Amino acid sequence: MPVVELDRISKSYDQKVAIKDLSLKIEAGTMFGLLGPNGAGKTSSIRMMIGITLPDSGTVNLFDRPFSRDQLSRVGYLPEERGLYKKMNVMDQLVLMGQLHGLKAETAQQRARAWCDRLQIMDAADKKTQELSKGMQQKIQFISTLLHDPGLIIMDEPFSGLDPVNASLLQDTLLDLKKQGKAILFSTHRMDQVEKLCDSICLVHRGEAVLAGTMREVKSGYERNRVLIHFEGGRDFLGHPAVESFKEYAGQAEIKLKPGANAQDLLKSAAERATIFRFELVEPSLEEIFIKTVGEKVDA
């Protein structure tokens, strides 16, 4: 049962088309990456998922039912920029957010304390938001998104402004929530995070989905045409017919193969002439796929 299902939604503002015929599905217990360059339409599509704006055409289903506002108590939304009351005490703020999502004040308070403890910001609970660092505020925002135990968690650039230690703390938390069966959507242009965390992705460019599917599906659409070799000895195997181009560094080389070339032939030829420490047929990184896809679209 998909937790979110967008079916050919479109949205225009004045003359500008923000989203065109976008479809996607997010299953429970998976993490979904919504990718795209700045201004591609990521935030616009998220806003339609949670009813801040309505699509001009197409349908939005949440938890297997057409969108209605009462489902919002099962959704947690973290916007791209901090949305906190600056002058409000952190605990009061968390309790308010919990209450707005339908929790009782006491329940909200208990859960808020537990989360603050887990994310190591117990000291901040009684301070005003404006006294906190950017990273701390991001953690508070993160907690306010999760307090009501939502089945769908939507996060727009959740790790921006965090140092590596805190970013990995939040990543682990998200992976934990995924194990508990939550559907998690996060929108970013940081490909390395998506590659590590997401099960499926959708790449949006100029309001349209240009690439979508599970990580494996997406990558399998691209050939493994890159070879990384660590070696010692003769280097004339770099002139092998399978090699289209290469970059050579001290004791290693990065080779791009010709289309359809057999990497095993190259390995044999290299092994005859040099000692091989490492030979790896590298799959394309999401970043390369992203640049390639978006770049092609720009050219077109």
Place this chain on the structure above:
Amino acid sequence: MHSALLIAKREYLERVRSKAFLLTTILLPLVMGGIMAGSIFAASKGGGLKHLAIASNDAGLAAAVKAQVQKGDNPPESVMVVAPATEADRQELVKQVDARTLDGYLWLDLKPGKSVPQAIYASRTSADVFSVSRLQDAVSQALMRQQLAARGMAADQVDDLLRKVDVKTAQVKNGAIITSDASKSFIGAYVMIMMLYFVVVFYGMNVARSVIEEKTSRIFEVLLATARPESLLMGKLLGVGAAGLTQVGAWFLLLAVYSGSAIAARAGVNGFASFGITPLQLGFFAIYFLLGFFFYSAVAAGFGASVSSEQEVQQFSFFIVAPLLVGLIMMSYILSNPNSALSVGLSLFPPCTPIVMYLRLCSQTPPMWQLALSVVLMVAAIWVAIWIAARIYRVGILMYGKRATLPEMLRWLRYS
């Protein structure tokens, strides 16, 4: 409704707990009281004329004027008479004024055969209007006395004749004459109107500012993912309105404590009635305060959602409250012509209703149907204002960086 109440509670507590709220609640009545006391004190001090000289070629006239000057409230400490005065005396007086031993001198030159002298008052300041009018009165009274005495009237008869007549006011209400005090009901209306104006403007702008704060900090985006814009807006208006009412309530409490106190009793004040404020007026004050507040706050909220910075709100705030100013500017006209077509028309025009209808109420109780109609019209206007504001709120708040043009705003009204 649940979320509206949660938001209302937050807005209310944030305001009521702030230091600024405590300060204005306590300081404003003190400052207002201080200004009133100060102006009463200044008025009683009679313009600071302490040492005066009267110089004339006619000794009788000079003495009569001196007697008259010393008669009023708060007379000068010393009045010197120089008569008959010469040009050399005038030089001497000028020197004394320069040296500050004299505040000023009055030069009276009675030409032979004339009954009215030429009078010049010379002092260091040219704008001492209060002293001048006082001297003018004294000279005219002295002349009158002299003339009457010359015609053979006895001194006590002259006194009787020149006594001031005090005109008392009365009000015709429902066919019966009741005593009223014009100055009291004017002051009562004035204090209430200023309070209404201040609170509506202050809290209306407060709403606009808090909308902008939510817009710039993007809190609104989080809130919109939990509740409808109409509930959020209602919550905000309720919370801020309750804070305003708390403040006004505190002021009334202070006024009630003061008017019931022994100090006030000594000043002739006993309860609200002493200010010319009736229970009916108090009730309608609350009603029009709430209606006015909700109307102007909804307008201000819609406005706040369509601009991107606080400066812009400040630039335009005048235009938002301009209809309230119309009522203030026309205050004395409305108080004296409460039933003219213009007054009635303005009092039924929702943006002007709170102040104009309240003014009419202070002057004479308007027909019941007009009161009822004004309330109905205002409620309708508030509903429309909130509906429009919620639309602009929802769309405007998601647009950043530029102010919306009017055609854009009209398009936003159609967006869902």
